[in-house]
Amino acid sequence: MNTNDTPWNGAGRRIHMQEVGTRDGLQVEEAFVPTEEKIALVNALSQAGMAKIEVTAFVSPKAIPALRDAEVVLREIDRKPGVVYSALVPNVRGAERAIDARADELNLVMSASESHNLANLRMTREQSFAALSEVNALARQAGRAVNVSLSCVFGCPMEGDVPVATVLDWCARFVDDLGARGVTLCDTTGMAYPGQVAALTAAFRARWPSTEVTLHFHNTRGMGLANVLAAISAGADRFDASLGGIGGCPYAPGATGNVCSEEIVHALALMGYDTGVDLGRLIAASKRLPALIGHDIPSQIVKAGRRLDLHPVPADFPAIRERALARAA
Amino acid sequence: MNTNDTPWNGAGRRIHMQEVGTRDGLQVEEAFVPTEEKIALVNALSQAGMAKIEVTAFVSPKAIPALRDAEVVLREIDRKPGVVYSALVPNVRGAERAIDARADELNLVMSASESHNLANLRMTREQSFAALSEVNALARQAGRAVNVSLSCVFGCPMEGDVPVATVLDWCARFVDDLGARGVTLCDTTGMAYPGQVAALTAAFRARWPSTEVTLHFHNTRGMGLANVLAAISAGADRFDASLGGIGGCPYAPGATGNVCSEEIVHALALMGYDTGVDLGRLIAASKRLPALIGHDIPSQIVKAGRRLDLHPVPADFPAIRERALARAA
Numbered sequence: 075m076n077t078n079d080t081p082w083n084g085a086g087r088r089i090h091m092q093e094v095g096t097r098d099g100l101q102v103e104e105a106f107v108p109t110e111e112k113i114a115l116v117n118a119l120s121q122a123g124m125a126k127i128e129v130t131a132f133v134s135p136k137a138i139p140a141l142r143d144a145e146v147v148l149r150e151i152d153r154k155p156g157v158v159y160s161a162l163v164p165n166v167r168g169a170e171r172a173i174d175a176r177a178d179e180l181n182l183v184m185s186a187s188e189s190h191n192l193a194n195l196r197m198t199r200e201q202s203f204a205a206l207s208e209v210n211a212l213a214r215q216a217g218r219a220v221n222v223s224l225s226c227v228f229g230c231p232m233e234g235d236v237p238v239a240t241v242l243d244w245c246a247r248f249v250d251d252l253g254a255r256g257v258t259l260c261d262t263t264g265m266a267y268p269g270q271v272a273a274l275t276a277a278f279r280a281r282w283p284s285t286e287v288t289l290h291f292h293n294t295r296g297m298g299l300a301n302v303l304a305a306i307s308a309g310a311d312r313f314d315a316s317l318g319g320i321g322g323c324p325y326a327p328g329a330t331g332n333v334c335s336e337e338i339v340h341a342l343a344l345m346g347y348d349t350g351v352d353l354g355r356l357i358a359a360s361k362r363l364p365a366l367i368g369h370d371i372p373s374q375i376v377k378a379g380r381r382l383d384l385h386p387v388p389a390d391f392p393a394i395r396e397r398a399l400a401r402a403a
Numbered sequence: 404m405n406t407n408d409t410p411w412n413g414a415g416r417r418i419h420m421q422e423v424g425t426r427d428g429l430q431v432e433e434a435f436v437p438t439e440e441k442i443a444l445v446n447a448l449s450q451a452g453m454a455k456i457e458v459t460a461f462v463s464p465k466a467i468p469a470l471r472d473a474e475v476v477l478r479e480i481d482r483k484p485g486v487v488y489s490a491l492v493p494n495v496r497g498a499e500r501a502i503d504a505r506a507d508e509l510n511l512v513m514s515a516s517e518s519h520n521l522a523n524l525r526m527t528r529e530q531s532f533a534a535l536s537e538v539n540a541l542a543r544q545a546g547r548a549v550n551v552s553l554s555c556v557f558g559c560p561m562e563g564d565v566p567v568a569t570v571l572d573w574c575a576r577f578v579d580d581l582g583a584r585g586v587t588l589c590d591t592t593g594m595a596y597p598g599q600v601a602a603l604t605a606a607f608r609a610r611w612p613s614t615e616v617t618l619h620f621h622n623t624r625g626m627g628l629a630n631v632l633a634a635i636s637a638g639a640d641r642f643d644a645s646l647g648g649i650g651g652c653p654y655a656p657g658a659t660g661n662v663c664s665e666e667i668v669h670a671l672a673l674m675g676y677d678t679g680v681d682l683g684r685l686i687a688a689s690k691r692l693p694a695l696i697g698h699d700i701p702s703q704i705v706k707a708g709r710r711l712d713l714h715p716v717p718a719d720f721p722a723i724r725e726r727a728l729a730r731a732a
Contacts, residue, residue, distance in 0.1 A: 196726070196727060198728070229711070231714045232713060232715070235711070264707065267670060293625075293703070296622075296704070297670050300632055337624065337625040341597075374623060374624050374625045384561060384562070387518055388522050394521050395521055398521060398526050401526075
C-alpha cells in the first residue's frame, strides 16, 4: 500500500463534522437542559466549526419533553454563515413547526429494517415512507433541504443483517423518487464493521456520486473510529458525531452512545484531515455537559486530554534522578 | 484504493494475539486473585487460542503482591503446544526465577523516554540497558527467548513526542547488539495515532524484516483498533491485548486499559483475519473477570455482545404490528 494513499494520511482532505448531540444526545436525557443552555451549546458548536448541527427535533412534547423547547432554541441560536442548522421532523406537523422556526434542513428518519421501524416508529416501512413523502413535499414547497437518516443499514438488533440491496432500494426511493439532498447511513446499534462500511459507502458513492452521504456510527463494539476511516477510504466525507459521546437508542439493548465528536476530531486532526473544527473550543463545550445533564460523559478526550497534554514529572523526580545517577558513579 | 488491498479486508491473513491481562492487567488490581483461579484463567486463554500469554511477572512480591505466586502459576498451568508462555522479568534475580519455572520467553521492559524510565523504573535508560544485558546473557545461556517491551515509543506523558531515531536506536541495541528475538513497541499511555503507527511499524519492518515485532496499544484516546489496523497495513502481525480491557499504568495519569482482547478479536474476525482465537471461549473467560477482580471491566463486547447476538422483539410487538397494519387497510 502506498503510504500517501492510506486512510492514515489525511493530506488536508476536508471532512465535514456534523453534530447530533443536541438532538440525538439530549433527547434521551432525564434532565431538562434549560433553553438558554441549549442555545449556548449550539452557539458554542457553531463557533467550534461544526459543519452541520442537528439542533433539535420537532416531535410531540409529550413523547420527548426534553426537546419541548424546539421552536425557541432554533429561533434564538446565532446563525453562523456556512453552518447548516438541521432539525429532525417525524411528520407534517413537525415539518410545519421546523419550517416556521427557520430550519435550514429537515432530517427525516425511518429504518431499513421492518422490525426496527415497527418497534421504534410504530409504522411499517411503507407507512413511514408515505408519511415522509408528505413531509418532503412540504419541505420542497418551502425551499428547505431534506436529508433522510436511514436507521439500521448495517444491521438490525432484532433481524440481524439487512441486505445491501434493501438499503440501496430505500436510498433510491428517497434520492431518485423524492429528490432528497442527502442520505445518512445510520449504524443505529453499533453493528457496523469496517469492511462492510467500505463496501456500502462505495456502493452508494458509485450509484449517487453527487448526493450528500453521511455516516452515523455508534461505538457500541469499539469500532467507531475504524468505521469512520473505512468510510473515508471509500469516499465519504461527512460524519455525524455527538459531543461527549452522549446519546443512545432506547430500543436497542446494550447500545452505547454515538461516536464522540471530540474523539473523532482529535484523531482525524492527528492524521492530517481538515475538519475545520477548533478542538480546544469543542473540548471546552464538552466539559460543560456533565453539569447540564447531571452525569459523567463517555468522552475519552475529556478524561485523558489530547495526546500532547503533558503531565508533570512526579514530585520526587529530582530525588529519583539523583539516586539513580549516584548509582551510576 | 484497491478494495482487496485494504486493512478492512483481512483475506485470511494470520494475526497473532498475545494476552497480557494476566500480567499487565492483574498487577494493578487491589484484589489478590487466588492462584488456582489464575491458573484456570491462563488455561482458558490457551484453550481459546491466544498465540502467546504473558503469564506473570517475576518481580519483588513486596512491590507487586498481586503476582507473588508467579512460580506456582507458571509451573502449574497446562502447556498447550504452540503457545508461547512468557513472563516479565526486571532483573537477574527475576530471570533466574522465571527460567526455573520454565518460562518459554523472558520479557524485558524499559522505556524509550528517559523521564518515564526514571519515574517508572528508578534508573536511567543506560542503567536499565546494562541490567537487561545481564538478563539477556542469562536467558541465552538457558536457551530461552528474549523479547524487549520498549515503553513510550509513541510518546511520553512527561516529555511528549519521542524521536523515531531514538526509538530505533534502542531497538538496534536490543536486536543487533543483544540478539533479542522480538521487540514490542508499546504505546504505554495511549498517545499513538494511526499515521505515526504505520510509519514506525514500516521503519522497524524495513530495518529488521525477520525480527518479531509486536504492537502494544492502550485505548486511552479511542484509537486502539484504528492503531491495530494501521500497524497491520504496515506489516505487523502480532498484538498485545488484555482480556476485558483490564490494566493500566500507575505512572500515567488518565491512562486507561490495554486494548481489549475480545474487542480486537471480534473486529479482526469480522474483517476476515485469522486470529486463531475462539471468540466464544474468550468472551466466556472475560465474563469471569469481574468476580475475580471485584469490579466491572471495560469490555464493550461483554457489555453489548457480538454484532449478531440478536435481541428479541419487544413484548408488545404483535400488537404494534397489528395496529400498524390496521391503519394501512
